[in-house]
Amino acid sequence: MTQILKAIYSNGTFVLQTACDLPEGIEVELIIQSPKVIPPPIADLETKKQLLKALVERMQQNPIPLDAPRFTRDMLHKRQSHDSVA
DSSP states (O other): OOOOOOEEEETTEEEESSOOOOOTTOOOOOOOOOSOOOOOOOOOHHHHHHHHHHHHHHHHHSOOOTTSOOOOHHHHSOOOOGGGOO
């Protein structure tokens, strides 16, 4: 049986964010697919400057329109119930 469950890794434990109907004590295999891409550290100061300059130029070429929709804090941040954290 295959199920896709969302979880957050916290203090060495996977905390489920979705309901799970597996029997107690069952062994499962986890396949990790992280949505976050962690870039390698850039040690060269000149490379950092070039990347920052390119980023600023790109942002200036694609400004956010003044009539763009405004997002609320709740829309920008996932809310997690404290009851679901064990």
